[in-house]
Amino acid sequence: MTPDARLQAVIELLDQILAGAQSNGAPADKIVASYFRQRRYAGSKDRRAVNEIVYKIIRDFERHRYLLEVNPSMQVNVSGRSLLLAHFIISEASLPQFDVGDTFTPAPWSAEETIWYENTRELYADFAVPEDIALNVPEWAAEGMHARFSVAFANEASALNTKAPLCLRVNTLKADMEDMLPCLNKNEEVFVKSNISGLCISADTAINLEGCKPYKIGQIEVQDEAAQIASLLVYAEAGHQIVDLCAGAGGKTLAVAADMNNQGQIYCFDTHKSRLAGLSKRAKRAGVHCIQQKVIPEDQQTRQHMLAPYTQKMDRVILDVPCSGTGTWRRSPDLRMRFDGKRLDDILELQQQLLREGAELVKPGGRLIYMTCSLLPSENEKQIHRFTEQANSKFSLIDYRDVWNAKQHLKVMPQTLSNIPEALCLSPGTHNTDGFFVCILERSTEK
């Protein structure tokens, strides 16, 4: 690809990613993969060069968008071309002139675009970008992020703008850490053991997992370390009866199934059939055969009917609820563009509904494990306070530190960032995991 053709690819990809974000369509990584699958002529250097600019812009989207709005006399719409213009200003690059003779070249910059670039570049040189925007924290998340991190806000927000490591979980149904590490490091010392979860192996660079034998035969799973820790904190035991009410493609289910050595039963529910289909495929590869799955609709009456057989019978209920995903911005930087802050209120209501629903299924002495990959107090601590107030002391908090000390595979204990000392809150800046919140609630044995 010529340099101009690469820039045309950047423009097209940004337009597709913006459209995907607005229509709740495919996420950025899927769009990029599909784009290059259809353009086999693009070599690995081309892909790398294009991706570098695309992800630079997405990871710094708030600043780019701000720039497009900051010039009051010349506001421009957010598009692939306008974002690229903003990128040239931010990176202090001059405006490239395209070779008009080439089919894959972007259309020449219009007079308006050129004037906007010149004018805004001068303006940009003289002003300070507000901190939240410079750190790429969207307006809807800013208050919650400041509340979470206080004086550490800038450090933590910066950490959310970095690239996450590749994290693998050793599937104890098929392998153990001692064999797996040398096997993965056969050709090169790429992987290291974590000192938090004893099942986590990580690498700073991505590898092609489709060509990796331990992955193909289910000895390892891709899973962030925070999610691995949350699964271990479920404290599942062989023989347990468990409901995973928002099982999705089964990240937690598979980890918990391995922890209970395939003995017992996990009943997996989700509103999305396609996500549960992903779980079936993964369970087969991982050698997990203690699960049953059912699509559950959103309407209350059908839900009540479907969940009735489990009422107060479950040893554990896992609530990995839908959330804003603010803790996963390292892995999915486009989530900031995709999540519309206006949805937050609906999500908060849904989380509370799932808490009430899940609680009904827990047997006396059993546990409800509430978790999110969000860092916002409104989705975490506030939900727990609201739930426990309504639960009339039927549920009490179990300290994650007590579970940690009793649990095999959990090593150096992390300090929580939560102001509920019994709940665990992890972040990329402090723990180098995804941002994650886990709270364990136990049903009283008294009637």
Ligand SMILES: C[S@@+](CC[C@H](N)C(=O)[O-])C[C@H]1O[C@@H](n2cnc3c(N)ncnc32)[C@H](O)[C@@H]1O
């Ligand atoms: C955070 S994801 C779960 C991830 C999954 N547990 C894992 O570890 O891979 C939340 C899931 O909740 C599902 N969901 C949304 N609303 C739901 C509802 N009312 N009942 C059950 N599942 C729901 C979504 O489809 C999504 O798969």
